[in-house]
Amino acid sequence: MKGVSILGSTGSIGINTLDIIRRHPERFKVVSLAAGNNVRLLKKQIDEFAPRCVSVLTEKAALELKRSIQGRVEIGVGIEGAASAAAFPGADIVVSAISGAAGLVPTMAAIKAGRDIALANKETLVMAGAIVMREVKKRRIRLMPIDSEHSAVFQALEGHRRQDVRRIILTASGGPFLNTPLKRLKDVTPEEALNHPRWRMGRKISIDSATLVNKGLEVIEARWLFDMAAERISVAIHPQSVVHSMVEYIDGSIVAQMGAPDMKGPISYALSYPERIVSGAPALDLKGLSLEFAEPDLKRFPCLGLACDALKDGGVMPAVLNAADEAAVDAFLKGRIGFTGIHRVIAKTLDAFVPSKGDAIEDIIEADCEARDMAKGFINAMQGRG
């Protein structure tokens, strides 16, 4: 029986994780859950899975929850509450699926408590890859990817020698605007941008998939997760989202991992590794399947180029990119800037920021706050101009 803690239990990854746990009560037991503000869903999850500890984002949410569950479970609040849920005794593995930079501190708390990690929150590695991987090695824990691309690479590396790898190829669907005329991009609405053709995901990652900054964040994530130089990680547009990523070896062989686009596949693999279990993901129908691959167009997707530049610059710059993107996506969803404003906010923030090394988590968090403020300044100045 594996004890599982889930950070972000009320989100898209969290709900899929609980679906898998529901199928395998003999294998998994929920130890703790961390959510944001969705008290109603968290209450249902507490009733069904009986965790010993939960956390919510605000005092108000905690009060509301307390009233409805009558002291059956320990309730934490805010970032500290999420960190306590992450380190709560009895868990073997922690699913890190809070969205955005808010996932970093609780994930670090889980690592420091010696838990294995199933990582969906890519921001943890984007912001603090060197620090996080150092800690993972020191504690000798296992960091399993949940991102479908990284899960695919992990699977394609299994049984092969690392020195035989030529490059990693991350696939990208291209999102909803792959074929939209470039001139129209400045006028697309949040609803259009949220309407991903292949995946059902949270709002932030859906917008990031439309700008392709998500693929840039994944390049940075792959750099740390697989200890691979940036030049050996490439991106291929693959609209069918059936090949989840590939590894090319020095003999010319390419090992690809395929499956239906459903996160239950990679989540279940991270939970049950090295075994495989029934996940609830549909089987891939191979009949009539055609696969296309193309180079990403950086004119259409400038955010991908910006993310790769931030990785080359190193230090705190990937965290700066991430913070600027979070501020810009929030502004876009609120109708304050246009879709093409997102890459302009990121570019301006990266240009204006004075780089530093970021040797400690505190330095990274400071850079994150400073970059967010800077980005908000640019958003205020741009507002109304799209």
Ligand SMILES: NC(=O)c1ccc[n+]([C@@H]2O[C@H](COP(=O)([O-])OP(=O)(O)OC[C@H]3O[C@@H](n4cnc5c(N)ncnc54)[C@H](OP(=O)(O)O)[C@@H]3O)[C@@H](O)[C@H]2O)c1
């Ligand atoms: N969805 C996917 O298919 C997918 C695929 C690969 C990677 N990922 C990554 O997985 C992470 C989660 O994505 P998602 O799509 O599941 O997002 P989501 O549906 O928006 O869910 C986010 C979760 O985080 C919680 N949360 C947000 N801010 C919080 C905070 N400050 N403190 C505590 N909890 C907070 C939310 O709580 P409330 O809802 O209760 O407010 C919710 O449980 C992201 O890093 C994303 O990039 C997602």
